[in-house]
Amino acid sequence: MNIKPPASPHLQAGSLAMPLSLKINGRQYNLQLEPRVSLLDALREYTGLTGTKKGCNQGACGACTVLVNGERINSCMTLAMQYAGKEITTIEGLAANGSLDKLQRAFIEHDGFQCGYCTPGQICSALALLMEFEKGMPSAVSPDISAEKFEFSEQEIKERMSGNICRCGAYVGIVDAIRSVMENSAKNQIHETVHFYTGR
Numbered sequence: 001m002n003i004k005p006p007a008s009p010h011l012q013a014g015s016l017a018m019p020l021s022l023k024i025n026g027r028q029y030n031l032q033l034e035p036r037v038s039l040l041d042a043l044r045e046y047t048g049l050t051g052t053k054k055g056c057n058q059g060a061c062g063a064c065t066v067l068v069n070g071e072r073i074n075s076c077m078t079l080a081m082q083y084a085g086k087e088i089t090t091i092e093g094l095a096a097n098g099s100l101d102k103l104q105r106a107f108i109e110h111d112g113f114q115c116g117y118c119t120p121g122q123i124c125s126a127l128a129l130l131m132e133f134e135k136g137m138p139s140a141v142s143p144d145i146s147a148e149k150f151e152f153s154e155q156e157i158k159e160r161m162s163g164n165i166c167r168c169g170a171y172v173g174i175v176d177a178i179r180s181v182m183e184n185s186a187k188n189q190i191h192e193t194v195h196f197y198t199g200r
Contacts (some may be wrong), residue, residue, distance in 0.1 A: 021084055021198075022048065025093030037054045039063045039073075043090060051091035051120045062164030065121035065128075066090050072128035074163075078096050091120035094127070103127055106177035114168035121126070122164050129160045133182070135188035152182050 017032040022042065027049050040057075043049045043066070052075060055063030059077040067089040092102035102125050106112070113119040133152060138145040141159045150156060156158045157175050166174065 015067055018081070018083060021117045022080065022088060023086065024046075024088045031080075033080055035079065037080050037081060038076055039066070039078045039088075040075040043075065045120075049090050049092050054118055055118065056119075060165070061118070062125060063118045063121040065124045065126055065164065067128060070128070071124050089124070091124060094123065101127075102181055103130075103177070106181045107174070108175045110177040112170055112173040112177040112179060113166070114170050118166050118168075119165065120138055122161070122166065123162060123172055124162045126174070126181075127138060129157070129178065130182060130185075132160065152179070154179070 017034055020031045020033050022029045022031065022043075024047060025045070029197075031042065031046050033042060033046065037046075040052060040054055043052050044054065052066055053063040053088075054076060055061035057064075057076045059074040062074065064075045065072050068086050070087070070089075082194060094104060100108075101123075104128055107119060107123060112122070133150065133156070136148055136150070139156055139159045141155050142150050154175055157168075157178050161174065161178070176181060
């Protein structure tokens, strides 16, 4: 898919844009970008995928969280050029065939948002949390980091979601939404999710 970049302050007089191919939500985007354009700005300004939000633009709030090869990153803190050949998943890539992803549905059912600005980053981060937990990755509050399995507790959820700020304070609903998905999903279903978003 060839995308013609719009007029942008990122392309200033005398600057050199370079060709860059990004795979986003299973589609290939062929762009012309300056090397200094962040992944966040590439998504929002050059591909039309505006679901990923710009909050602090300093890596502190988590509103810009996306998945790269199944791992969450703050897209405002990384350069688009770093992700050629990687599998990038944004909030737009979670729904399939017109149906919301189970995490998206859970956030609605449990009132996991108010204004909704941080919600795309919250959901992408929550998906990564589920995949990390399924892989047996410990957190800072895991009582035994050598254990093969961890209790999926409220404390674990809060620690693993601590990089995503909700200024409206919808944290109770966010925790409930994540817990409901974990409790209602068999392990093989979560593994299928891991495969879907990472291609592995």
